[in-house]
Amino acid sequence: AIASVYPIAHHGYCIWHLSQNVKGRAFNVNKDVVAWRFIECSRHYTIADHEKAYSDFVSRYPSAAKYLVETTENTKHTWARCYFPGERYNIDTSNTVESLNSTFRTARQYYLLPMLDAIISKISEWFSDHRNEAAAVPIEHKLVPFVENFLHDIWKDAEKLKVKELNWFERLYDVIAKTDAGEANHYTVNLRSKSCSCRVFDIEKYPCVHALAAFIEFNTHNEDRDHDIQLHELCSRYYWVEIWQLAYCRTIYLVPDECRWNVPGHVKQLQIIPKNKVVKKGRKKVLRFPGPGERRPRTKNKRRKRQGLFWLLFGQNGYVG
Structure with a gap:
């Protein structure tokens, strides 16, 4: 579907989330340093500089490098800036999306129509602010x-x-x-x-x-x-x-009250019946879903440590004569 709407788009990993997964596969080292070195390696502009930094990364952290190869299927164009085939500019993280999730954290709990109204209201506010900011630039300035x-x-x-x-x-x-x-x-x-x-x-x-x-x-x-x-x-x-x-020249209007809607007659006659939805058990997921190639670690039972086979067979006070 993405290829149909954006035919020249290319997939790239979020460097921040990938670095957090990579550092989790490094052992007996400072994990934050591992993440920092990986981010530094991914942001080199030339292939020669990248290969030099990547070779050093592999020799220092072989287990993290092995995970990186397995996760990305040994394709550097999804995370290395110098190999990326599209136009990525200086954007290599999904911070923008994360900021949107944080902004609409409360609105995401609403029903569909109130949630859309909240999103439209906030985007309209942003457009107005950016429009005023762009209009305030002196006319002799040609660049942002x-x-x-x-x-x-x-x-x-x-x-x-x-x-x-x-x-x-x-x-x-x-x-x-x-x-x-x-x-x-x-x-x-x-x-x-x-x-x-x-x-x-x-x-x-x-x-x-x-x-x-x-x-x-x-x-x-x-x-x-x-x-x-x-x-x-x-x-x-x-x-x-x-x-x-020009990006903010148009006005985004808020949805007026329902009494002011001008709905055509043939639209009023339509009856839209919602699909039968099977409600899954458990708490509804509202956090970020893992991206392509991203693996979440298995959660451990914090209330009780994992026991061995002896404990499973005979219990806590078991005895074997």
């Missing part, structure tokens, strides 16, 4: 505040990098940047295809520090001003203020 602030923070670092033009027509540049170890690395930036060999530009969809350095070099030494590049043109359209404002 998050990207605008990010580019502003790395601008000074970009100005210090050495840039060499490789192909003006292709907007191809070689950028030299030093690593944390002091070594000089060469990064190839293509402003026309909006890509960089560090792959931050490719995945995040806004310029990395190397792409920003190439952009500064292009605009500084560009003699043909008819081919200027605007900074917002290097970013995805989804980061433009214009698109941000």
Whole structure:
């Protein structure tokens, strides 16, 4: 069904929940460190950096790595950022969904129609807040505040990098940047295809520090001003203020009172009979269901520890002569 509605969508695991399952399979180590190292491994942008970190993870925590391979069927494209085939941007957790569950925790206890009214009311409120926030952005700003602030923070670092033009027509540049170890690395930036060999530009969809350095070099030494590049043109359209404002331009109306409904006659004649539902025994589940590939550990009986075969056969005070 998802493939029919979203034909180019790809499945990816929530890194946070997967890390919690992975750390539970590591023994005699700090489990929080295991989860942190796995998250760090999953967020590398290049395959070379990921493989190096993943090899270190496997050697340090073999039992956790074995569980990871079995759960994901040895397919890294479901959790590693550098292997993911779709456009995931910087979203690798299901925190948004968890926030919605928390927001509608009370409304989820209502019947269907009151629950829908509560959801519509909250979404209408959010749309109004975001609409006002987007409209308050100055007209000279082309990018959303998050990207605008990010580019502003790395601008000074970009100005210090050495840039060499490789192909003006292709907007191809070689950028030299030093690593944390002091070594000089060469990064190839293509402003026309909006890509960089560090792959931050490719995945995040806004310029990395190397792409920003190439952009500064292009605009500084560009003699043909008819081919200027605007900074917002290097970013995805989804980061433009214009698109941000269009996303919330429509009003979400609340459902009016039933006496004001204008229901057609043929709809009034319809009789909708609910299906016969078999009510299951036990308490109704209201928490999150496990996702694909996620296994929940078996719960233990906290009231009594598990006993051996002798206790089961002869009881607590049993005696064998």
